[in-house]
Amino acid sequence: MKTVNIKIDGVALTVPEGTTVLEAARMANVSIPTLCFLKDINQIGACRMCVVEIKGARALQAACVYPVSEGLEVITNSQKVRDARKVTLELILSNHDRQCLTCVRSENCELQKLSKQLNVKDIRFKALTDKEMQPIDNSSASIVRNNNKCVLCRRCVAVCQKVQTVSVIETIERGFRTRIGCAFDKPLAETSCVNCGQCIAVCPVGALTENTHIPQVWNAIADPDKYVVFQTAPAVRASIGEAFGLAIGERCTGKMVSAIRRLGVDKVFDTDTGADLTIMEEGTELLNRIKNGGKLPLITSCSPGWIKFCEHNYPDFLDNLSSCKSPHQMFGAVLKTYYAQKMGIDPAKMYVVSVMPCTAKKFEAQREEMKNSSGYVDVDAVLTTRELARMIEEAGIDFKALPDTDFDDPMGNATGAGVIFGATGGVMEAALRTVADVLTGESAPMEKIDYHAVRGIEGIKEAEVEVAGIKVRLAVASGLGNARKLLDSIRAGKAQYDFIEIMACPGGCVNGGGQIIQPSSVRSWTDLRTERAKILYDEDKALPLRKSHDNPMIKELYDEFYGNPGSEKAHHDLHTHYIARGKY
Amino acid sequence: MGVDCGNCSDEKSRKLLAVIEAEKDNPGSLIRILHEAQEIYGYLPIEVQKFVADNTGIPLAEIYGVVTFYAQFSLKPKGQNKINVCLGTACYVKGAEGILDRLKKELNMDVGDCTEDGKFSLDACRCVGACGLAPVIMINDDCYGRLVPDQVPGILAKY
Numbered sequence: 001m002k003t004v005n006i007k008i009d010g011v012a013l014t015v016p017e018g019t020t021v022l023e024a025a026r027m028a029n030v031s032i033p034t035l036c037f038l039k040d041i042n043q044i045g046a047c048r049m050c051v052v053e054i055k056g057a058r059a060l061q062a063a064c065v066y067p068v069s070e071g072l073e074v075i076t077n078s079q080k081v082r083d084a085r086k087v088t089l090e091l092i093l094s095n096h097d098r099q100c101l102t103c104v105r106s107e108n109c110e111l112q113k114l115s116k117q118l119n120v121k122d123i124r125f126k127a128l129t130d131k132e133m134q135p136i137d138n139s140s141a142s143i144v145r146n147n148n149k150c151v152l153c154r155r156c157v158a159v160c161q162k163v164q165t166v167s168v169i170e171t172i173e174r175g176f177r178t179r180i181g182c183a184f185d186k187p188l189a190e191t192s193c194v195n196c197g198q199c200i201a202v203c204p205v206g207a208l209t210e211n212t213h214i215p216q217v218w219n220a221i222a223d224p225d226k227y228v229v230f231q232t233a234p235a236v237r238a239s240i241g242e243a244f245g246l247a248i249g250e251r252c253t254g255k256m257v258s259a260i261r262r263l264g265v266d267k268v269f270d271t272d273t274g275a276d277l278t279i280m281e282e283g284t285e286l287l288n289r290i291k292n293g294g295k296l297p298l299i300t301s302c303s304p305g306w307i308k309f310c311e312h313n314y315p316d317f318l319d320n321l322s323s324c325k326s327p328h329q330m331f332g333a334v335l336k337t338y339y340a341q342k343m344g345i346d347p348a349k350m351y352v353v354s355v356m357p358c359t360a361k362k363f364e365a366q367r368e369e370m371k372n373s374s375g376y377v378d379v380d381a382v383l384t385t386r387e388l389a390r391m392i393e394e395a396g397i398d399f400k401a402l403p404d405t406d407f408d409d410p411m412g413n414a415t416g417a418g419v420i421f422g423a424t425g426g427v428m429e430a431a432l433r434t435v436a437d438v439l440t441g442e443s444a445p446m447e448k449i450d451y452h453a454v455r456g457i458e459g460i461k462e463a464e465v466e467v468a469g470i471k472v473r474l475a476v477a478s479g480l481g482n483a484r485k486l487l488d489s490i491r492a493g494k495a496q497y498d499f500i501e502i503m504a505c506p507g508g509c510v511n512g513g514g515q516i517i518q519p520s521s522v523r524s525w526t527d528l529r530t531e532r533a534k535i536l537y538d539e540d541k542a543l544p545l546r547k548s549h550d551n552p553m554i555k556e557l558y559d560e561f562y563g564n565p566g567s568e569k570a571h572h573d574l575h576t577h578y579i580a581r582g583k584y
Numbered sequence: 585m586g587v588d589c590g591n592c593s594d595e596k597s598r599k600l601l602a603v604i605e606a607e608k609d610n611p612g613s614l615i616r617i618l619h620e621a622q623e624i625y626g627y628l629p630i631e632v633q634k635f636v637a638d639n640t641g642i643p644l645a646e647i648y649g650v651v652t653f654y655a656q657f658s659l660k661p662k663g664q665n666k667i668n669v670c671l672g673t674a675c676y677v678k679g680a681e682g683i684l685d686r687l688k689k690e691l692n693m694d695v696g697d698c699t700e701d702g703k704f705s706l707d708a709c710r711c712v713g714a715c716g717l718a719p720v721i722m723i724n725d726d727c728y729g730r731l732v733p734d735q736v737p738g739i740l741a742k743y
């Protein structure tokens with residue numbers, strides 16, 4: 001690798017050629033403020049927060065896009081630089097709806113932090129008048145857009161276009177009227193937005209948030225007539241600690257369960273049990289399709305963002321989708337039928353709350369197809385990991401000081417197979433563990449059940465495995481841009497598979513759009529996906545049961561209620577169907 | 585693959601398709617394609633933008649972003665008679681806003697719109713260079729100067 005010698009604030013260092021000044025400064029432990037910058041996703045030099053002096057250049061330069069060269073001398077902290085940054089920031093703040101006190105992002109806001117860091121004490125430009133306020137778009141079941149807090153960094157646009165290739169949001173008009181919006185200023189709900197929430201995850205401010213269900217959940221908890229059941233997806237435990245100062249990648253399943261219990265709910269269950277159930281159903285579907293010459297490849301259906309993407313853009317693949325509902329919907333259906341019956345609870349009084357790393361599940365829970373099994377909606381409310389953290393904070397619970405407790409019996413004991421659902425490749429691995437045993441009719445030893453080929457964060461993974469003498473061609477894609485590539489190659493006849501796992505979010509649910517938001521200063525330099533996924537694989541390793549079909553609860557459920565996987569009753573309660581939607 | 589918007593025939597969409605085919609792979613082609621599309625249809629309604637999106641693979645939101653970025657593109661049809669009200673400094677000082685308000689009232693529409701019968705469209709523009717005559721409006725190529733609002737109905741009646 002070719003290197004160059006440069007100086008940053010008088011300190012000499014050698015860095016690889018092509019490094020940006022911003023990255024080089026990091027190596028020299030000099031921090032340069034940024035706002036629009038998001039490594040690899042948005043490096044457009046738009047906000048000019050990161051300006052520095054370059055010796056020999058007349059104008060200040062944006063560090064995030066300026067490449068180093070031999071002999072370059074950079075000054076990051078002169079009066080001129082500080083003044084320029086401050087004026088830029090004041091201009092951004094001047095048409096910002098500065099209501100930090102009531103803003104969801106307060107204390108986790110990159111703009112607020114910059115304002116403190118740059119010591120802004122007075123904003124010389126006029127503030128937004130009521131007339132200049134833009135309407136808030138809360139049409140979507142999942143996403144709320146408030147342009148009055150938007151700093152036009154375009155990070156959301158970049159992630160929606162480049163990473164997800166959904167491309168429904170754009171910068172519209174110019175000058176003072178510039179805004180983020182959809183084609184023809186349509187409300188988000190009327191577009192092909194898939195509700196993945198990746199735009200929220202990258203927004204530095206409070207301009208993008210989830211459509212919150214916190215008020216109705218508090219109401220249900222306060223209602224003595226309601227039997228409130230929480231279920232948490234595997235990936236939630238991999239991120240929630242970050243909201244309370246735990247390190248990224250620190251396990252806190254037990255504390256999370258304790259915290260939820262202290263909110264005053266009746267039961268806390270693990271969605272992983274639903275994931276185990278999904279594996280039984282989906283594994284059976286795969287076996288049937290392979291044996292009976294059914295439609296292949298079978299594509300997983302756990303990710304509602306992916307489902308909506310498929311409905312809009314790849315309607316020709318709808319028959320390839322597994323008909324399985326996603327794990328939390330299956331679990332909700334089980335709770336309101338089997339469990340309610342068993343416990344003598346009126347399902348009309350049961351209120352099921354899914355805590356998810358995902359904003360798309362808010363949309364999914366409201367789909368008409370999810371309302372038929374018990375005669376009630378499977379899931380009443382969906383909270384993101386962030387919303388759960390907010391409720392814990394509101395309840396005055398000291399998360400870090402909580403003891404570890406276990407999920408409630410009997411629905412709370414899942415297997416390691418259910419846990420790894422939260423990482424890309426996890427559903428596939430879990431399915432293979434079960435399918436292999438069913439096909440061979442014996443139980444594979446523990447050391448044989450780790451399918452390393454499908455682990456890791458690469459966007460597209462391929463493998464061919466032999467399961468009981470049958471060759472199965474696998475592919476795993478995460479991030480919708482990767483899903484698009486994979487499907488296009490199948491459409492073009494260039495690739496053939498039997499079983500495909502697709503997750504809408506890059507890296508799978510651990511990096512879902514509902515997870516705790518990390519600022520660009522962390523996100524750009526930390527591999528959140530790997531750190532968080534580690535928690536899940538560690539938990540899987542530590543669990544005594546690691547195959548879905550070994551879960552005693554699952555056995556009981558089939559014995560007492562559904563008969564066999566894929567039975568008519570199972571189909572009625574646990575499966576769904578899809579709709580072709582327009583491209584726009 | 586026609587553009588279904590009532591007043592545009594298949595002839596037009598064939599023409600646009602030819603433009604797209606010719607331009608498609610050139611860098612920066614979108615602006616030229618949109619420019620031609622506007623020449624063909626007179627404006628760029630949602631159906632035309634979708635047609636461009638479908639045939640170029642460029643996302644609709646991006647196309648809309650470009651169309652709204654450049655003043656040369658119009659989302660609404662132009663009338664048979666295009667009214668332009670000068671809002672340059674001189675005209676503004678001499679009461680152009682009063683003229684504009686009266687036009688809006690007489691025609692019952694807003695700036696950028698077109699009357700339902702397609703007869704008039706109304707736009708505001710920067711200085712037309714006739715400051716001596718301020719306030720000025722242009723209707724097609726006719727220029728009317730030193731106006732007061734009460735003259736507006738009489739002028740409109742000529743068209």
Ligand code: SF4
Binds near residue numbers: 098100107109111112
């Ligand atoms: S987005 Fe940030 S700066 Fe703006 S109101 Fe919210 S917390 Fe305050």
Ligand code: SF4
Binds near residue numbers: 159194
């Ligand atoms: S939720 Fe996903 S698809 Fe919708 S606008 Fe945001 S990034 Fe794009």
Ligand code: SF4
Binds near residue numbers: 156180199204207
């Ligand atoms: S909505 Fe958020 S991410 Fe998108 S441009 Fe505005 S501030 Fe940036």
Ligand code: FES
Binds near residue numbers: 044045
């Ligand atoms: S221009 Fe560098 S961070 Fe925005």
